[in-house]
Each structure stands twice: as structure tokens, then as C-alpha cells.
Amino acid sequence: MALVSLALFQPEIPANTGTLMRLSACLSVPVHVIGPTGFSMDDRALRRAGMDYRDKALTHVHVDFDAFCTANAWTAPRLILMTTRATMPYTDFSFQKSDMIVMGRETSGAPDWLHERADARLTIPMAESARSLNMAVSAALVIGEALRQTNDFPQTKPQTAELDQSGTGSHHP
Template identity: 55%
Template sequence: MRLVLFEPDIPQNAGAMMRMAAGLGVPMDLIEPCGFVLDDRRLRRAGMDYLDQLDLTRHSSWAAYAQATHQGRLVLLTTRGAIPYTDFAFAPQDRILVGRESAGVPEAVHEAADVRLVIPLKPPARSLNVALSAAMVLGEALRQSAAATP
């Protein structure tokens, strides 16, 4: 299982997701460019002292990430998803991808995803905070993976 951040905009959200990934022992891929400098004090504050424990792989662009060798399915969280995340069977090698806070991911990334999941919300709500979304879906994916492991 991996968490993948696509060009994050907000250092506090990126820091929170980095802290979560480190604390849960989930490796992370960070697709740049970011909307902030990676040593931003807000990122460090949100990540606290967990960032040194994070298994982080940085990619200079979407093209660089797409050309790298990966295992598992690319699972995109998107408001345009057709499958509720609670109805999806996660696998241990899945890569859970979240988009930019301001714009999600471009169409090319949507098309590259093996699966597009949505978090069902009560209208008129459209979306949740990206860090909260990542936590909900990663938690479910890890729960399913643990249950499947003898």
C-alpha cells in the first residue's frame, strides 16, 4: 500500500498526510511541483517529528512518476469517481492517489488511474479536505488488507 500526493498546494495538508503515512508505516510518493517549498515551516509543524520516519519518494513531475516502475493498481480519489470507496476491494499493493486541493488532477491522470473512487457525500456537499479523504480511504484500505492477511 502506498499513498500518492499529486502536486499538493497546502503545506499543512501535505504535512498531515505525511505524518499519517509515517505513523501508519505507509510509504508515500510525492509528485511535484508542490505549491510550497518542501521545507516550509507549516509543513514541518503539521508533520511534527514524524517526517524523519517517512518513507518518501519524490518525483519531479507526473511524467517522471508515470515512467517509474510501480506495483499494484493506481486508485484515484475523485469527486468524479463512480465507485464508492466503501464498495471497493482494496489490495495490499494499491497506490492511493489524491489530487491538488485547488484542482484535483488533470484529465491525463484520471485516464491513467486503474480505478476512480468517490467518497459519497450528502448534497449539497461536493468534497472533503484532501487530508481527511486520504485518511478515510487509507484507513479502509489498511483494514481490508489486514483482514485479508492470515
């Protein structure tokens, strides 16, 4: 079964990558790290942000974009590039289960050749005075919408507590 996936193109900030590895573990979303990165995959900030979720993350590391394409050739996913240079809001896009959502570098985004290669270019609507969101926050917004549309959120855990009429809460086994 194909899953919505996330690709980080040459990420530069280890804390963002670690945060997205945690997102991968929590939401069962594969994350592809496309090098070269601006840090070592053993970086302390990466470990701190990913916490103990790093081992549970569905992480694939590729030395460069060609290696990423070779590794994913059998699935032929649509490349959905998130960029401030797009005009279509991600909320107006119809995601498919096999989509690969691509995030560019934190400082410079994606190069022109990657814009041309993308099957779709999407943006996040923001206030006029804003320039951009943090890359990890942006990815989480878009992954959430893609999972909602494709009905691929992981099963939720049963509730263990309910509020009683006083609002204090009562726990159930």
C-alpha cells in the first residue's frame, strides 16, 4: 500500500530534520532525507529534536537526488513541492496516497530544476507581512492535510479519561 511520504531536499537545520523524524514515527509517514545535508545524521541537535522517536521513524537517507530517484523509481510517486514561489494553496490540492511531499532547503528553498521536475507546486497561505514558516511546521501542516484527504492517519488510541459533570475528569481502565 502506498503512503504519503515526505522528502527533505538538502536540509540544513538538524533540529528540523529531527522534529520531522519524530513526526514520521508518530504518524507512520516515511521521511526521505536527500543529501548532502548541512549536518551529520549523528548531530546532537538532530538527536535532541528526534528524541527516542528516531529509531521508530521510517527514515531513508539518500546521498543525493539521483540516489533518491533510483530508490523510489519503482513507486513513481508524484513529487509535490512546497514553495513560497507557488500560487496554489495546499488546501486546494487533491492529494493521493502515493504523493511525495518535498520540502526545500530552509534558507534557499528548492532549486529551479527541482521546481521544473515537480508534478505540482503548492504554497501555504499566510498573512501578507509574513515571509515563511519554519520548515518543520510547514511540513506538519501539509502532511496533516494529505493524511486527512487520503484517510491515512494512524488509528487513534481509545480514550482513557472522560470529563465528569464537574469537569474534573474520571479515569476508566
